[in-house]
Amino acid sequence: MTTNEALKLGIDSADMICLMYLQDLTDEEMMHRPAPGANHVKWQVGHLIASENMMIDGILPNSMPTLPVGFADMYSKQTAGLDDPKEFHTKEELLKVYREQRAATLAALAKLSPEQFDKPTSIDYAPTVGSMFSLQGAHWMMHSGQWAITRRQLGRPPLM
Structure with a gap:
């Protein structure tokens, strides 16, 4: 397995789990806060999309599609x-932008040579290009833990 394939596997695994958590939530349910001061799912999804755009474009300029006007500020x-x-955007709108951004992330990942993964970034939490791509799946998974709680509070059974 190549580095590209291993990183894609991590991103794809997180993608599968996160989309399962979101699949049956309504727009209204995505506004539920699982605890006082916790962020609702709709804001988190927008934040994740904007973050992915910023992080990948930050290490590979012009590799990501432009977000809709005002999107990053909205989240x-x-x-x-x-x-x-x-x-906030509707669930349908969020998932459309997500699919566009994720496709660009995976396209950028596929183009990287093995040597490029060790290239340093200026970001403390992702010091190399490889770690920045690894973070794309991990960041979504971190937030999806909150979605599991939201789902249970809304009466949904566990997915797995």
């Missing part, structure tokens, strides 16, 4: 406390 720390669904 910033300043908007995390908002509870008005009109302030």
Whole structure:
């Protein structure tokens, strides 16, 4: 297995789990906060999409499609406390942007040579290009732990 294939496997595994958690949630349910001060699923998904765009484009400039106008600002720390669904994209819109961004991430990953994975970045939490790609799956998985709680609070059974 190549480095590209191993990193893609990690991203794809996280993708499968996260999309399973989201598949049957409604737009209204995605606004549920699992605890006071916790972020709702809709904000988290937007944050993850904007973060992926920023992280991958930061290490491989011009490799990611442009986000819709205002998208990153809509899912910033300043908007995390908002509870008005009109302030956020619909689930359908979020997943469309997600698919575009993820396709670009995987296309960029596929083009990397083995030597490029060790290239340093200027980011403390992902010091190499390889670690930045690894983070794409890990970041989604970290947030999906909260989605599991949200799902249970909404009466959904465990998925696995």
